[in-house]
Amino acid sequence: MLNPQWLRTFAHLVELGNFTRTAERLDLTQAAVSQHIRHLEEKLGPLLIRRPRKIDITPAGKALLDYCAELLQAEQRLQLKLDGADAAHGDVSLISPGSIGLAIYPLLLDLQQSTPGLVIRHRFAPDSEVLNSVLENRYELGIVSLKPDDPRLQSSLFSKEPLELVVPASAQVSQWQDLQRLGLIDHPDGRAMAGRLLSRQFPGNPGIQSLPVHGFSNQIGLILEPVARGLGFTVLPRYARKAFTRQHEIRVLECGTPVVDMLWLIHRAEWPLSARALRALDFLQDRIKSSI
Incomplete structure (x- = not known):
């Protein structure tokens, strides 16, 4: 039977492609990682082709990697049966x-x-x-x-989740120029979401690139904070908007046919x-x- 620790080392080495990073992840010395691989290759033949900046896997190595995955699945199934x-x-x-x-x-x-x-x-x-x-x-x-x-x-x-155009509660928005005046509060998916939704409400608009960006946050729970303070508008999925605690400080504008994910x-x-x-x-x- 193959040593489980050797198999674990091999699987991580293939994933990371580097002996040093593998040793760091497994809290081993680099010599120990090399030893584990050597023991496996003594039993199974060449598993890896070592190159200056990467590691290639041989057909035998691929077969062993598949075996490691099968062992992991068997362990998962056993755990599910147990608890x-x-x-x-x-x-x-x-x-x-x-x-x-x-x-x-x-x-x-x-x-x-x-x-x-x-x-x-x-x-x-x-x-x-x-x-x-x-x-x-x-x-x-x-x-x-x-x-x-x-x-x-x-x-x-x-579930289904519509996109929503969210503006400050006191903002008056009826045309594209109003959005340009407010400015976009951007987030990692902000421009993509805004492009999809605003084309429904403002057909023929000059494009998202014409909107000034007045802020950015990658923390989804904080994106509406500058909107509530009147610093801009944003486009968000509905669940993110509903999670905001100060609903009275923001407003959702209807945008014609909804965009639903x-x-x-x-x-x-x-x-x-x-x-x-x-x-x-x-x-x-x-x-x-x-x-x-």
């Missing part, structure tokens, strides 16, 4: 984009308060990180804005969800539907 049937104890792990995260995290805490045996583990992340985290079994559940086509993932519609729940397709994950989903979906 997945308990709906009242253990981790509920979910990773999601920021806007929907602002809506569901307080609800998950409500669930934890009513079921103290549960431990809520939630992370805010973009779609790409959500996909990787679920595929690598770091989180059991994920929410993404684009439905994946990976056969390893099962996806289902979780679909939010997809994802999890690994190869094994069933744990009982606690199913409990959390039932809890969330009932409350999200009633809040729309």
Whole structure:
């Protein structure tokens, strides 16, 4: 039987492509990493081709990497069999984009308060990180804005979320020049979201590039702070707007035909969800539907 520590070292080395970084991640010496690989190659033959700035994997190395992945999946399935049937104890792990995260995290805490045996583990992340985290079994559940086509993932519609044009409560906005006067409070997806939505309300507008930027924040919970202070407008998903505590200081403008994004729940397709994950989903979906 191959030493599990050797296999772990090999998998991390292939991922990182560097002996030094692998040693740092695993809290080993570089000599220990080299030794683990040498032991594996003595048993299995050449696994890696070492080049000055990168590492290539041989066919035998690819087969071993697949074997490592199969072992990880088997361990996950075993863990689910051991503790997945308990709906009242253990981790509920979910990773999601920021806007929907602002809506569901307080609800998950409500669930934890009513079921103290549960431990809520939630992370805010973009779609790409959500996909990787679920595929690598770091989180059991994920929410993404684009439905994946990976056969390893099962996806289902979780919710719908319109984009909203949000202005200061006292602002009068009826034409493009009013937005130019206010200025855009930008965020990582701000220009893309504004372009999609404002074309509905202001057809033929001179373009997002004509709007001055009066601020930027990458903290989704703070994007509406400058809007509330009258410093500009922004375009955000609805759940982010609803999470803002001072609703009386902002106003949502109707923009004709709504722009609605679909939010997809994802999890690994190869094994069933744990009982606690199913409990959390039932809890969330009932409350999200009633809040729309």
